[in-house]
Structure formats: C-alpha cells, structure tokens
Amino acid sequence: DVIHTHHPFLLGEVGAHFARSLGLPLVYTFHTQLEKYSHYVPLPQDLVRKAARDYVAAYARKCDCIICPSPSIRGLLDEYGVTCRVEVLQNAIDLKAYREADGTTVRRELNLGPDRVLCIYTGRMGIEKNLHFLLESFQKVHLQHPEAALLLVGDGPLLEELRQKARDLGLADHVLLPGRVPYSRIPSYYAAADLFVMTSTTEVKPLAVLEGMATGLPVVAVDACGTGDTVTPGHDGLLCECDPEAYTAILQTAVSDAALRRRLGQAARQTAENYSLETYTHKLVDLYRELGAVHTGRF
Known part of the structure; x- marks a missing residue:
C-alpha cells in the first residue's frame, strides 16, 4: 500500500520505480547529510557535494512525502528545493533495553x-565523527x-x-577502543558509563544520543543538528559550539561534578x-494510512 x-x-531507486509502476x-x-560524507569520494569536493545535493533533490521530486528525523534538518530540505510534503517524525528507540541495562560486567571486563569517571561514545569510527577533536x-x-x-565503541x-x-x-x-561489540551488549556498555560524549557535526538525529539518555547518561556534545534539538543545555546535558576550548570546558565540568551528572x-x-x-510506530502508521487514502482511495 505504501513504499518507504x-x-x-x-x-531507493528500485523503490521509486515500483512506486511509480504500481501507482x-x-x-x-x-x-x-550525504554531502558531509563527500571525503569518501576521491574527486574535487565541491563537485561531489553539489552532486550529492542534486541527487537528493532529484530523488525528492519522485516522493509523495519525506520524513525528517529531526526538526533542525527541515531547513536543509528547503535549501535543496524540496517541494513535496515533509513531515517531522523524530527517530525512536526501544527504551526497555536501556532502562534495564546493567554495566557491572562491562566495567569489570574493562x-x-x-572511582573512574567513564565517558562513552558509540558509533562509526570515521572522519566525519570528529573524533580527533574529542581525543x-x-x-x-x-x-x-x-x-x-x-x-x-564501534x-x-x-x-x-x-x-x-x-x-x-x-x-x-x-582511552579504550574495543572495536565492534555485539549489538545486544550495547545497552550494558552505556550502563557502565557516567556520561555520553559526541563531537560530530554531521548527524541528523543520532540514535546513540537517545540510547545514552535512555540509560540515564547526561550528554556532553557539540551543538549541531540532532543534538541541539534533543538536548536542553543545563537540564539533561551540556552543549557548546564546535570549539576545542569550549568543549574541553563543558567536558571538564561534567567529569568533575558527580552531583551534576546525576x-x-x-x-x-x-x-x-x-x-x-x-x-513512533503509531505516528508512522497514521501517516501511511493518510497517504494511502489520498493516493489510492484505500484505507
């Protein structure tokens, strides 16, 4: 009834083909943000970034609706010239796995x-994650x-x-870099930590931030898309601009103050x-029903 x-x-192109052929x-x-990954293509970067934007814009013209996983990315789609319906439906996670996580075994293994104050990052070890800055x-x-x-971790x-x-x-x-760990153990790794750290400026709505928060970790992050619309500074985390001195300052504040972390x-x-x-599922199904009714008269 809907192709997503x-x-x-x-x-993605296969899906667009069948959506068109099946009505x-x-x-x-x-x-x-594909343009933020242009460094993986060994061609002139301005050219690659423009090609990425143009490709996404062309694909968007085939769509009936685009879902934005975060409010702050909505403006980027406007810059792309997207004119179809856009809905903000923020990413979600299975909260139960993180509420019940126990980090005792992981801390012992590590x-x-x-007395150690453990800062954790989970995700891809790539240049776009700004991990040299974090180190x-x-x-x-x-x-x-x-x-x-x-x-x-990752x-x-x-x-x-x-x-x-x-x-x-x-x-x-x-600094511990264990590499890839089984996904089923990720909640335990969060639970072993005292705070979650992120310095990437290329995210949309990072699940890792939500996972860390669901485990009860304060977030210490660069204020960027996906963190700025999730974390409220001074309430559930600390944010700053992408500046080494500023980030060092908020990280030091979090590490030094156990009461603040709690x-x-x-x-x-x-x-x-x-x-x-x-x-999330209820909202997505409602959207499917609405689109299906408008498009085909079904539902």
Missing part, C-alpha cells in the same frame, strides 16, 4: 574501578582529572588511527521517554 525508502541510491505513494526518510579535548581534561577514562576506517592517536597523546591506558542523567532519562518506538 531510507536512502536515495540503489534500493503507490513513495515515502523517503532523510537519514543522512578493569575500571568505581584532544579529553587529553586536556585528563590532565586535570586523571580518574577520567574514555570508551569509544568500528570504522579510523579505528587504528585513533588507537595510535591515543598512544601519541599518552592516553593508551585511559541531576542531568535523571532528566536525560525522562527526555528519552519522548522517543519510544510505540509512539
């Missing part, structure tokens, strides 16, 4: 005592707070480079309740 695609390439509404969720800020914080530790092309960077910064014993973390857990899969 999640990227414009390959299967069905086409829905596309705009998950990724040999982290109760450099963490080094400055660690000089003042040797009890701090940083855990970067795989990607920068993994070995980041491990070397940690060694070069004298942080080999304090207060922000409790509020973060409450914020995460707004992003349940149940709420």
Whole structure:
C-alpha cells in the first residue's frame, strides 16, 4: 500500500520505480547529510557535494512525502528545493533495553574501578565523527582529572588511527577502543558509563544520543543538528559550539561534578521517554494510512 525508502541510491531507486509502476505513494526518510560524507569520494569536493545535493533533490521530486528525523534538518530540505510534503517524525528507540541495562560486567571486563569517571561514545569510527577533536579535548581534561577514562565503541576506517592517536597523546591506558561489540551488549556498555560524549557535526538525529539518555547518561556534545534539538543545555546535558576550548570546558565540568551528572542523567532519562518506538510506530502508521487514502482511495 505504501513504499518507504531510507536512502536515495540503489534500493531507493528500485523503490521509486515500483512506486511509480504500481501507482503507490513513495515515502523517503532523510537519514543522512550525504554531502558531509563527500571525503569518501576521491574527486574535487565541491563537485561531489553539489552532486550529492542534486541527487537528493532529484530523488525528492519522485516522493509523495519525506520524513525528517529531526526538526533542525527541515531547513536543509528547503535549501535543496524540496517541494513535496515533509513531515517531522523524530527517530525512536526501544527504551526497555536501556532502562534495564546493567554495566557491572562491562566495567569489570574493562578493569575500571568505581572511582573512574567513564565517558562513552558509540558509533562509526570515521572522519566525519570528529573524533580527533574529542581525543584532544579529553587529553586536556585528563590532565586535570586523571580518574577520567574514555570508551569509544564501534568500528570504522579510523579505528587504528585513533588507537595510535591515543598512544601519541599518552592516553593508551585511559582511552579504550574495543572495536565492534555485539549489538545486544550495547545497552550494558552505556550502563557502565557516567556520561555520553559526541563531537560530530554531521548527524541528523543520532540514535546513540537517545540510547545514552535512555540509560540515564547526561550528554556532553557539540551543538549541531540532532543534538541541539534533543538536548536542553543545563537540564539533561551540556552543549557548546564546535570549539576545542569550549568543549574541553563543558567536558571538564561534567567529569568533575558527580552531583551534576546525576541531576542531568535523571532528566536525560525522562527526555528519552519522548522517543519510544510505540509512539513512533503509531505516528508512522497514521501517516501511511493518510497517504494511502489520498493516493489510492484505500484505507
């Protein structure tokens, strides 16, 4: 009754073809700022970024509705010249898995005592995630707070480079990069931590932020798309511009103040309740029904 695609390439084009041939509404969720990943294409970057924008804009013209996973990305679609219906339907997660997570075993496996303040990032180890920036800020914080530790969970092309960077910064014993871990264990890794960190400026609505908040972790992040419309500074996390000194300052504040972390973390857990899969599913099904009724007269 509805064809829903999640990227414009390959299967996205297949979905668009069948939507057109079957006379069905086409829905596309705009998950990724593709132009921010242009560095993976070894061609002139201005050309690649323009091509990415033009391709998304052309794909959007085939759609009956585009779903924005975050309010702040809506303006980017306007810049692309998108004229079809756009609905903001924010990403959601299975809250239960994170509410009930226990990090005791993970801390023991990582040999982290109760006195260590553990900062966690989960996600792709890629240049677009701005992780060199995070390591450099963490080094400055660690000089003042040797009890701090940083855990970067995930795989990607920068993994070995980041491990070397940690060694070069004298942080080999304090920055942990275990690589990919089973997805079923991710909630336990969050639960082992004291705060969630993110310095990426290329997100749309990062699930990792929601997962960390659902586990009761305060978010310490660069204010960008996806964090700025999820985190309320001083309430459930701390945000700043993408500036090394500014980020070091808020990270140091969070690491040094256990009472602040507890207060922000409790509020973060409450914020995460707004992003349940149940709420998301009901809204999505209602949208499908509406589009189906308008497009075909069914439902």
